[in-house]
Amino acid sequence: MNTPDDRPHDLLLAVDGGNSKTDVRLVRPDGSEVRRAVGGPFRPQALGVPAAMAVLDALVERVLGTDVPTPDSSAAVDRVRGIGRVHTIGKVRGIAAFLAGADLPEEIATLQDQVEARGWADEVYVANDTFAVLYAGSARREGVAVVCGTGVNCVAVAPDGRTATFPGLGWASGDWGGGGDLGRAALWWAVRAEDGRGPATALTEAVTAHFGRPHALDVVLAIHRGEVSDRRLAELAPAVFAAADRGDEVAWLLIDLLGDELAAMATSAARRAGLIEPEVLLGGSVAAAGHPRLLARVQERAPGPVTIVTDPPVAGAVRYAVGRWGADVSVPTGA
Incomplete structure (x- = not known):
C-alpha cells in the first residue's frame, strides 16, 4: 500500500x-x-x-x-x-x-x-546534463560547473539567474577534453613514438597493452576498419594518469593541457555570467579521479576555488x- x-x-x-x-x-x-x-x-x-x-x-x-x-x-x-x-x-x-x-x-x-x-x-x-553537476555540487545552486567525463562541457549560473554555456559540439565548437580526447591524444603520441616522429613514451606500452595489440598502429588500423570502437579510447584516461605518476613527460603534457582547457572553460563561462571568484565544481569520471597534477593545474588557472563533486x-x-x-x-x- x-x-x-x-x-x-x-x-x-x-x-x-x-x-x-x-x-x-x-x-x-x-x-x-x-x-x-x-x-x-x-x-x-x-x-x-x-x-x-x-x-x-x-x-x-x-x-x-x-x-x-x-x-x-x-x-x-x-x-x-x-x-x-x-x-x-x-x-x-x-x-x-x-x-x-x-x-x-x-x-x-x-x-x-x-x-x-x-x-x-x-x-x-x-x-x-552539465546543470545536474552544478546543482549536485552547489548548495547555493550557483557558480561554475565543468564536466570532464567521456567528453567535456561547462556551465555558469549567476545569483541573478544569468547563465553562460557552450555549444558542446566537440572539436568543431572549440572543445577539447574528457576521456575521449585524452585517449585519442595518448594514441597519437604512442604512434609517433613508435615510428620515430615523437619522443619515447610509456603511453605506447599502455595503449598496446590495453587493446591487446602488438603495436600502437595496429590499434589505429583496428579503429579504422571498424574492428574497435573509437569510443573505447576514453578507457585510456587512467593509463595516462598512471604514466604521469611514473614520470612520463608526454603524460604530464597531456594532463597539463587538459587542466588548461578545463580552467579556460571555467574562466570564460564565469566572465560571461558576470561571476567574480566563483566556486568551480568539477564533475565527471575523469575529473572525479582526482589526479593531483590535474587538480593543481586547474586550481592554478581557474577563476575561483575548485571542488570535486562527489x-x-x-x-x-x-x-x-x-x-x-x-x-x-x-x-x-x-x-
Whole structure:
C-alpha cells in the first residue's frame, strides 16, 4: 500500500542522461527515494533521438511500473523493444531531465517535446546534463560547473539567474577534453613514438597493452576498419594518469593541457555570467579521479576555488525537482 507521499501525483522524477549512463530516480517531495533504474548512455547526437529516448523509456517505465522485473527478464526486454504494455503507478507531479545532447535551443526543444509526449508528468523541465553537476555540487545552486567525463562541457549560473554555456559540439565548437580526447591524444603520441616522429613514451606500452595489440598502429588500423570502437579510447584516461605518476613527460603534457582547457572553460563561462571568484565544481569520471597534477593545474588557472563533486549528477536533478515541485523552494526554477 502506498503512503500518502507515494501517491503518483505527489512523486517526482529526476533524470541524468549522460554519455556513459542514464540514471533515473523516482522520489518523494522531500527528495527521499522510492525507486531507481540505471541503464545505457543517452546519446541523441550520435545514435539519434529515437534511440536515446528508447533508453529513457525503458528506465522510466521500470521506476513507474507497479511490478519492477529484473533487468534480464523477458518483460524488461519486451519493454525496451516497445512490445506489450506496462501498468504504471500514474502520472507524477514533475520530471527534471538533465540530458546529454541538449546543447542547442532546438535540441532542448526537441527533447522537451519528446519527454512531454510520453505523458509521464504534469510538468517537464529539460536542460543539459552539465546543470545536474552544478546543482549536485552547489548548495547555493550557483557558480561554475565543468564536466570532464567521456567528453567535456561547462556551465555558469549567476545569483541573478544569468547563465553562460557552450555549444558542446566537440572539436568543431572549440572543445577539447574528457576521456575521449585524452585517449585519442595518448594514441597519437604512442604512434609517433613508435615510428620515430615523437619522443619515447610509456603511453605506447599502455595503449598496446590495453587493446591487446602488438603495436600502437595496429590499434589505429583496428579503429579504422571498424574492428574497435573509437569510443573505447576514453578507457585510456587512467593509463595516462598512471604514466604521469611514473614520470612520463608526454603524460604530464597531456594532463597539463587538459587542466588548461578545463580552467579556460571555467574562466570564460564565469566572465560571461558576470561571476567574480566563483566556486568551480568539477564533475565527471575523469575529473572525479582526482589526479593531483590535474587538480593543481586547474586550481592554478581557474577563476575561483575548485571542488570535486562527489555526489552523482542525478542528485542535482533530484535537488532541482524538489526545489521546483517539492518541499525545497530555494532551488531556482529558471536556470
